[in-house]
Amino acid sequence: MxxxxxxxxxxxxxxxxxxxxxxxxxxxxxxxxxxxxxAKGVKFASRDHASPTTTLALVSKAGTRFQPLxxxxxxxxxxxxxxxxxxxxxxxxxxxxxxxxxxxxxxxxENLVLEAKFLRDDLPYFVELxxxxxxxxxxxxxxYNEEVVPLIHLAHQKFLANPAEMAVNSVHSIAFHRGxxxxxxxxxxxxxxxxxxxxxxxxxxKLAYAKPNFAIVANGAEDGQLSNWVNQFFDNVPATVEAGAxxxxxxxxxxxxxxxxxxHASGNAYVIGxxxxxxxxxxxxxxxxAVLGSLLGGQSSVKWSPGFSLLAQAKASPSTHVKTSSxxxxxxxxxxxxxxxxxxxxxTTAEAxxxxxxxxxAGQITKEDFQKAKAAAKFKELEYGQDQSAGIVLTGNxxxxxxxxxxxxxxxxxxxxxTEQSVKAxxxxxxxxxxxxxxxGDLFVLPYAEDIxxxx
Amino acid sequence: xxxxxxxxxxxxxxxxLKIVRPIANWHAxxxxxxxxxxxxDDLTMEENEIVQLxxxxxxxxxxxxxxxxxxxxxxxxxSHQLLPKEQWTKPExxxxxxxKYIKEIxxxxxxxxDLEAMVITKRKANAKEGQ
Numbered sequence: 278m279x280x281x282x283x284x285x286x287x288x289x290x291x292x293x294x295x296x297x298x299x300x301x302x303x304x305x306x307x308x309x310x311x312x313x314x315x316a317k318g319v320k321f322a323s324r325d326h327a328s329p330t331t332t333l334a335l336v337s338k339a340g341t342r343f344q345p346l347x348x349x350x351x352x353x354x355x356x357x358x359x360x361x362x363x364x365x366x367x368x369x370x371x372x373x374x375x376x377x378x379x380x381x382x383x384x385x386x387e388n389l390v391l392e393a394k395f396l397r398d399d400l401p402y403f404v405e406l407x408x409x410x411x412x413x414x415x416x417x418x419x420x421y422n423e424e425v426v427p428l429i430h431l432a433h434q435k436f437l438a439n440p441a442e443m444a445v446n447s448v449h450s451i452a453f454h455r456g457x458x459x460x461x462x463x464x465x466x467x468x469x470x471x472x473x474x475x476x477x478x479x480x481x482x483k484l485a486y487a488k489p490n491f492a493i494v495a496n497g498a499e500d501g502q503l504s505n506w507v508n509q510f511f512d513n514v515p516a517t518v519e520a521g522a523x524x525x526x527x528x529x530x531x532x533x534x535x536x537x538x539x540x541h542a543s544g545n546a547y548v549i550g551x552x553x554x555x556x557x558x559x560x561x562x563x564x565x566x567a568v569l570g571s572l573l574g575g576q577s578s579v580k581w582s583p584g585f586s587l588l589a590q591a592k593a594s595p596s597t598h599v600k601t602s603s604x605x606x607x608x609x610x611x612x613x614x615x616x617x618x619x620x621x622x623x624x625t626t627a628e629a630x631x632x633x634x635x636x637x638x639a640g641q642i643t644k645e646d647f648q649k650a651k652a653a654a655k656f657k658e659l660e661y662g663q664d665q666s667a668g669i670v671l672t673g674n675x676x677x678x679x680x681x682x683x684x685x686x687x688x689x690x691x692x693x694x695x696t697e698q699s700v701k702a703x704x705x706x707x708x709x710x711x712x713x714x715x716x717x718g719d720l721f722v723l724p725y726a727e728d729i730x731x732x733x
Numbered sequence: 734x735x736x737x738x739x740x741x742x743x744x745x746x747x748x749x750l751k752i753v754r755p756i757a758n759w760h761a762x763x764x765x766x767x768x769x770x771x772x773x774d775d776l777t778m779e780e781n782e783i784v785q786l787x788x789x790x791x792x793x794x795x796x797x798x799x800x801x802x803x804x805x806x807x808x809x810x811x812s813h814q815l816l817p818k819e820q821w822t823k824p825e826x827x828x829x830x831x832x833k834y835i836k837e838i839x840x841x842x843x844x845x846x847d848l849e850a851m852v853i854t855k856r857k858a859n860a861k862e863g864q
Contacts, residue, residue: 365841371848398858419790 311672311682312500316508318516320676321493323503331497332394335407336673339389339485341459342606343524346472348463349481350384351432355425356478357382357391358406362413366420369406376402386449386457387606388670389485400498401506407493408510411486416479429463429470436462440717441617443539444546447715449604451535452550452611456526484524487515492676494669530609534711536726536733545620545718547627549731551707553603553610557688558675564691565699566603566612569707571657572642572650572700573614573633575599585649587636588614591629593622599630605671607678612707620722628729635730638704640697647697658689708732758824767822768815769806774831775799783842787834795830 313322344350358380359366373380378395391410393403436442442462450458463469484490488511495503532552553570554563574586576599583589588599597618604611616626636642671683712733714726726733743749761767766776777784788796809816 365844367841367845367848371851375853418792422790 310684310686311494311668313676313682314500314504316504317511318488319491319493319507319511319514321495321503321507322672322676322682323495323498323500325499326497328497329397330394331397331400331403331495332392332669333400333403333407333493333495333498334390334392334669334673335411335486335491336494336670336677337389337391337485337491338387338524338674338677339481339490340385340387341461342387342456342526344459345481345484345523345525346477347459348429348469348471348473349478350389351429351463351469352421352425352473352478353482353485354382354384354389355428356414356416356420356482357410359420359424360415360417361409362415363409366424372402373406378403384461385670386459386461386604388674390670390673392669397497400495400502401510404493404503404506405510408512408514411482411491411511412513414482416475416482418475421473421475421478426470429473433463433469436460436464438543440541440544440546441548441615443541444548444715444717445613445615447537447539447717448548448550448613448713449611451537451715452532452552452713453530453609454533456528457530457606457609459526480522483515484518484522487518489518490524490677492673494673494676496669530606532609532710534713534733536714536716538716538720538723538725540720541717545617545623545723546715547616547623547717547723548613548713548715549616549627549630549726550611550613550713550715552710553612554605555608555610556605556671556675556683557691558671558679558681558683559605559607559609561609562691563610563703565695565703566610567654567658567692568647568651568695569637569700569703570601570603570612571654572637572646573601573630574650574653575601575614575616578653585646586653587633587642587646588626588630591626591633592616593625593629594618597622597626599626607674611713613713620719623718624722624724627724631729631731634704634708638701638708640701642697644697647700650700651692651695654695655689655692658685658692761824761827766806767824767827769809770816770820770822771802771806772822772827772830774829775802775806777831777835783835783838784831786838787831790834790838791831799830 311322311324313320315321339350339353341350358369361369364372369380373393373395376395376399378393378399381390381392381394383390383392391407393406395403436446443464446460446462446464450460452458493503493507534552554566555561572586573588574584575588575592576586577584577589583592583595586601588601592599597616599614599616601612601614604613614630616623616630618626668683668685675681675683708731710732712726712731714731714733716723743753761773766773779785779788788799791799805816
């Protein structure tokens, strides 16, 4: 009775509607290009490559940047895939397990992402599930108390135990103050459950899952089918944002810069950040920043060698970890280097890092290094494109903010056009502008930004 | 723990309800808990996991009021007294405040058991592929 009728209701729907089936060896019709469209006001993009699995995500403009009150994004994220009007938490989990799927919810600075990975045939079931989660999740007080709050506390503990994570969040808050600067994890600097209760989270969900504020992105799904199912299952989400209700952090990001030092007993992290490039879909896209990032680098992509990048060569010891990343957001970006390790090594490496940037600005880099950096940047971009889940967040965000998908081929092409001169000029502007520096750990040893030759 | 099955049977039949309601009202008054200022759900046996969990899920205000009523009733019982008549629980106040939580938990448990006992059949499309 239970098994045949209701437990697999969604699953059997997938069988009733004949779905196009494709084996492993069938030719791929798609490429890295996303096809985007709109169904009843819901934006979606899909990329059909010949894989037996699909990654489907609902990307919502509800990251920590846009939360009107602290902690709301995290609260809403932990409420994802909990009881809805039609199904209980347990049933959602069991049904997904039966279909062999994986459910995940996470947030970035700008986006809240509900993600499902599953076998290609089950597309309708999961489009329906995402529609249900968005439209009819029940925000019950006891679920909040029994299941959500403990998870938030755990995330908080995890955050506090990780100096590198703390430093990266601190550098963002120095660079952008509010909005993009809001920490992604519940940090101790704000009373993170003070503003939280089920009604506020429910109110926020109406904003986050309103049609103009989210997009559906799929990897490995056919455009026509996705459009068909999205058309059917998203009728119940709010069509517009309620009058008068707004997300926080909507004003354009402004770069500030500065320095913050936090004492921490269990590790050392030093982050040097500069104003970077926005996402390819945004307005302030600077292609040379990606190349500069990979030129500074720090991590090796081959075994048994520190790698070619300037910081990998300059780091004080093999046990010191250096990583340069270019964080790209819809209207701003941050190019930052994270250095972790023992306090003395971190201090020496931080100094060397600034010297390396000065070297790039002065044009004292070899042509080969530049070529290598360019190749590495391009490779990273394309390799990222082959990854199933890659580009989902970027594409979703691009659709919401500018109605433009994140086309990896085009980004890779843009990297090709970067010249040595433009990288040199970019490095120069970095040094002239204010840096954002954050030191977490043994503050007796870790240097002040001014001491290592940065303007803050 | 929640409403006994007989109640459901009666509630489904309006004519029967009409007959039984006066008797039920008389019984509720005669049971004596209203005279101690208690509500019907204060009498629910709480020494089991389901009701314990339901009690945890009560909103703070209701949980506080419940404890207040119980302590007041205990005090009255010890001193062999009844409340003054104007403080007796009025029939319209005598509501089932805990029942919905208990039902919800029972449903959750039943669903879990049903899912544990589920028999899985392969989808037709996949079953063919396997042969």
